[in-house]
Amino acid sequence: MTDKMINITIDGEPLQxxxxxxxxxxxxxxxxxxxRLCYHPNLSIEGACRVCVTQVxxxxxxxxxxxxxxxxxxxxxxxSPEIRQARRDIVELLLDNHPKDCQTCERDxxxxxxxxxxxxxxxxxxxxxxxxxxxxxxxxxxVVRNPEKCILCGRCVRVCAEVQGVNNLSQHGRGFHTVVGPxxxxxxxxxVCIQCGQCVAVCPTAAFLEQDxxxxxxxxxxxxxxVKHVVVHTAPAIRAxxxxxxxxxxxxxxTGKLVxxxxxxxxxxxxxxxxxxxxxxIEEATEFLSRMEKGENLPLLTSCxxxxxxxxxxxxxxxxxxxxTCKSPMQMMSTLLKTxxxxxxxxxxxxxxxxxxxxxxAKKFEAGRSEHTMADGIPYTDAVLTTRELGWMIKSxxxxxxxxxxxxxxxxxxxxxxxADIFGATGGVMEAALRxxxxxxxxEELGPLDFVEVRGVTGLKEAxxxxxxxxxxxxxxxxxxxAKHILDAAxxxxxxxxxxxxxxxxxxxxxxxxxxxxxxxxxxxxPEIARTxxxxxxxxxxxxxxxxxxxxxxxxxxYAEFLGQPNGEKAHELLHTHYNARMPRGIR
Numbered sequence: 001m002t003d004k005m006i007n008i009t010i011d012g013e014p015l016q017x018x019x020x021x022x023x024x025x026x027x028x029x030x031x032x033x034x035x036r037l038c039y040h041p042n043l044s045i046e047g048a049c050r051v052c053v054t055q056v057x058x059x060x061x062x063x064x065x066x067x068x069x070x071x072x073x074x075x076x077x078x079x080s081p082e083i084r085q086a087r088r089d090i091v092e093l094l095l096d097n098h099p100k101d102c103q104t105c106e107r108d109x110x111x112x113x114x115x116x117x118x119x120x121x122x123x124x125x126x127x128x129x130x131x132x133x134x135x136x137x138x139x140x141x142x143v144v145r146n147p148e149k150c151i152l153c154g155r156c157v158r159v160c161a162e163v164q165g166v167n168n169l170s171q172h173g174r175g176f177h178t179v180v181g182p183x184x185x186x187x188x189x190x191x192v193c194i195q196c197g198q199c200v201a202v203c204p205t206a207a208f209l210e211q212d213x214x215x216x217x218x219x220x221x222x223x224x225x226x227v228k229h230v231v232v233h234t235a236p237a238i239r240a241x242x243x244x245x246x247x248x249x250x251x252x253x254x255t256g257k258l259v260x261x262x263x264x265x266x267x268x269x270x271x272x273x274x275x276x277x278x279x280x281x282i283e284e285a286t287e288f289l290s291r292m293e294k295g296e297n298l299p300l301l302t303s304c305x306x307x308x309x310x311x312x313x314x315x316x317x318x319x320x321x322x323x324x325t326c327k328s329p330m331q332m333m334s335t336l337l338k339t340x341x342x343x344x345x346x347x348x349x350x351x352x353x354x355x356x357x358x359x360x361x362a363k364k365f366e367a368g369r370s371e372h373t374m375a376d377g378i379p380y381t382d383a384v385l386t387t388r389e390l391g392w393m394i395k396s397x398x399x400x401x402x403x404x405x406x407x408x409x410x411x412x413x414x415x416x417x418x419x420a421d422i423f424g425a426t427g428g429v430m431e432a433a434l435r436x437x438x439x440x441x442x443x444e445e446l447g448p449l450d451f452v453e454v455r456g457v458t459g460l461k462e463a464x465x466x467x468x469x470x471x472x473x474x475x476x477x478x479x480x481x482x483a484k485h486i487l488d489a490a491x492x493x494x495x496x497x498x499x500x501x502x503x504x505x506x507x508x509x510x511x512x513x514x515x516x517x518x519x520x521x522x523x524x525x526x527p528e529i530a531r532t533x534x535x536x537x538x539x540x541x542x543x544x545x546x547x548x549x550x551x552x553x554x555x556x557x558x559y560a561e562f563l564g565q566p567n568g569e570k571a572h573e574l575l576h577t578h579y580n581a582r583m584p585r586g587i588r
Contacts, residue, residue, distance in 0.1 A: 008074040023054055023065035023076055032078055035087060035116050037094075037204055038153035039066040042525045043162055046154045050090050051116060054078050062086060088120045094151050096127040098205075105149075105206050110517045112204035113151060134179060140188040141365040142195040142211055147179045150207035156180060156199035163506055163525075165481035166311070168193045180207070189365075192314055194480070196307035196504045197361025197513020201524050210361045210514055213383040214393055220353045220382070221266045229347055232262050233271040233333045233413075234357040237424030237509040238387055240536035241359065244516040245391030246401040251532035253540055256406020261394050262357075263407060272409045273356065274416030276333030277423045277432070279558070280304065281549035283326045283575055285436040286566040288499060292470075297321050299475075299490060299497035302429050304328045306366035307504025309579060311480050316487055317581030325576040329423065330356050330363055331372050333413070334380035335574050340562050341413065349374060355383045357390050359424070359512035362504065371577045386514025415554035418541030425534035426478035426508035427454035427461060430501040434465070434474075435548045442468040449547050455538075457507050457530040460485060462495075472498045479506035510534055 004019040010027055017026045022045075027034050038049040045067045053062035057075035065078070077083065095117055102108050134147035152171065157180060161167045168182050168191050182191030199208040220230050243252040262270045288300045301323040303309055312323060327335065334356060338349040356363065366372065367381035374380065385393070394401055408414070419435050422428035431451045453463035454474065459482035462475045475497050477483040483502045490497055505512045507530030518524050546552055563571045 006070050006072050006074075008070045008072075008076065010076045011078055017070060019069075021070050023063070023068050023070060023074075023078075024052060026070055027065065027076075027078055034065045034078055035119060036066055037112055037116060037151065038155065040155050040158070040202060040525070041523050043155060043158040043202075046158065048152060048154050049094075051087055053083060053086055053090075055080060055083055084120070088122060091116050091120055092122055092126055095122065096125050096129070097131050098151070099148050106209055107206040107517075110520060111206070112520060115520050130176075132176065132179075137181070137187060138211065140193075140195075140211065141368045142361045143188045143193060143197060143200065144209045144211055145181060145188060146207050146209070147181070149205045150180050151205060152178055152180065153204060154180075155202045155204065156208060159198045159202045159525075163479050163481055164194070164196060164198055164311075164504070165484050166192055166194055166315075169199065194307045194310035194314065194504065195362035195365040196310075196480075198505060200361060200513050201511075201515075201517075210386050210389070211364050212389065213364065213385055214389050217355055217383050217385060217393070220355070225268065227351070228353045229268050229345070229351055230266070230353045230355065231269040231271060231337055231341075232267045232355040232357060233273045233276070233330075233337070234258060234262070235273045235330065235359055235424065235509065236277060236421050236428075236537065237359040237512065237515070237533070238357050238390075239421075239540070240424060240510060240533045241387050241515050242391060243401075244518075245387070245394075248402065250518075250529065251536040253536050254401075255540070256408070257401060257404040259407035259409055260404045261399055261401055264399050264404075265393060265397055267355070269410045270407070271333065271337070271413040272416050272420075273329050273333050274420035274423070275413045275552075275554065276329035276331075276336070277420035278417050278549035278552045278555050279332050279336075279575065280326050280329045281419060281429075281432045281436050282555060282559075282566050283332075283571060284324050285433050285440065285549075287324055287326065288433065289437060289440055290567065292498065299473075299500045300324055302433075302499075302501045303579075304423065304429055305502060305504045305509075306360065306362040308480065308483065308502045310362065310365065310582075311483070311504060313579055313582040316491075319487065319491070320579045320581070323579060325572075325578065327372070327575055327577050328363075328366065329420075330358060330384075331366065331380060331577070332575050334367075334372075336413065336558075338374065338378075338380055339574060340558065343562075350376075350378055353382050354380065355385060356381050357385050357387070359387050359509045359515045360505070361386060361513035363514075387512075387516055388514060391516065412554035412557060415552060417546035417549050417552050418544035419547060419549045421537050421540045421544070424509040424537050425455075426457060426503050426530075427476045427501065428508065428537070429503075430454045430474060430476050430499065432549060433499065433501075434467075434472075436550045437472075438467050439548065439550065441470055454501070455534075457527045457534065459506065474499045474501075476501045478503040478508050480504055506530070507534070510537070 036052045038046045047067035052065040055077040137145040239255040243254040303324040419432035510533035
């Protein structure tokens with residue numbers, strides 16, 4: 001964009017817009033919403049679907065509004081019988097090469113193709129004939145690919161390349177046989193896929209979905225209680241997003257209603273993953289201060305995000321020694337449930353079924369990693385439900401979520417600090433760690449609580465903090481293309497960092513691949529969504545009496561009774577893990 005203003009006419013109305021404005025954006029200034037499918041405001045322009053065609057005076061063919069920039073004197077028609085018919089024909093052709101299963105599709109009611117068909121008045125299929133046929137690729141632990149529902153908009157390709165820097169997806173073949181998938185069309189788990197699920201988040205149809213765990217959870221809940229003791233724990237970000245599944249305003253905290261809903265579903269105990277987040281901070285802060293004292297393996301890289309861990313193992317294996325060995329809060333919590341909790345309840349760990357409610361598609365992959373199983377091969381986490389999956393289960397059960405009274409988590413593994421709540425926002429892990437590290441460095445409990453330098457949804461944040469005379473250089477990134485900039489700078493011997501937080505998803509867990517789909521008139525990657533959801537978490541934190549992880553009395557009791565010292569022998573055995581360089585089988 002420049003300061004130069006351009007005079008144009010749209011549907012007979014004069015308009016001035018800055019040079020570089022597209023027809024699509026110019027039309028929106030007049031309240032004209034041109035239909036689109038491949039367009040995404042946070043991704044590069046593709047111009048593939050052609051649904052946004054317009055007429056421009058002097059041209060005998062249509063121009064796409066998403067890709068065409070305006071010029072001086074441009075005369076644009078966005079609505080005419082010819083344009084409406086062209087758009088309808090395009091959508092009809094897409095539909096006629098699409099499965100006829102809207103009523104059973106997981107995106108029914110929140111499908112952009114369905115929306116445009118309804119909006120353009122498509123009421124029947126005119127082009128019946130041969131349709132593309134591909135099997136569903138559902139062999140992976142996290143991401144399911146359904147090529148029959150792909151409309152070749154290219155959004156998944158672009159988000160994987162431009163936002164995540166993974167470049168796992170591309171178009172293969174030509175014409176009618178074009179299909180989107182990993183290199184050589186290998187299975188997702190055999191590719192460089194990091195399981196983040198951002199392809200699921202931006203897909204306008206249901207060509208990408210998360211692997212469904214709802215049926216296995218229903219089956220566990222249906223078992224007699226003397227056969228399985230079924231427990232659940234729910235991640236920090238869920239309390240700020242679950243309400244969206246039931247029409248509540250975005251960013252409405254629903255912690256108490258969430259607990260009650262889980263009890264109504266039949267879980268024997270309901271715990272808070274926030275307890276695991278507080279525990280993570282104790283272990284990670286101890287690990288960080290030990291490395292600071294020794295001056296080795298710095299910067300310390302956080303390890304809470306499983307998408308980032310997958311990225312690390314595939315793209316930056318040389319940085320594995322710099323990564324915290326702490327398990328994620330989910331895995332710490334699940335481990336405690338099958339050790340500490342099992343011991344307290346007098347239960348055999350094999351008889352406990354642990355369900356984790358997560359905003360993250362990659363958590364399904366993490367739960368299945370061999371590093372996160374007991375000695376007899378039993379996983380610590382038996383099933384992972386995304387926010388969307390739990391929302392569907394609550395609806396299926398006939399629960400009026402909005403009318404529910406507030407419940408409370410079971411104790412002691414349901415007690416948490418405000419530091420744990422903010423884990424769901426980008427910068428939250430860093431801020432939580434600094435709250436505890438600052439006390440350890442100064443020996444004063446009255447140290448700073450809010451580290452606003454790391455807040456906000458900006459993709460990259462850097463700061464230098466002085467705590468008790470010690471300078472600590474920190475960096476926070478969300479979205480792995482942003483992480484590359486920091487990691488490349490660190491490995492090239494540039495700025496000396498001490499602590500780096502990396503979240504795979506742009507905006508952090510509140511924008512995870514398993515979060516509720518926003519309404520169809522919202523951009524699924526709109527930073528305003530991230531800000532609104534994050535504000536809910538910071539509000540919860542600010543109103544809590546406990547604001548630092550090490551202040552949690554249940555954590556103190558756990559160490560005294562069961563774990564011993566932070567980073568001690570038993571803590572390392574149960575709460576820490578290791579990582580390995582992983583070359584995808586599909587490209588060996």
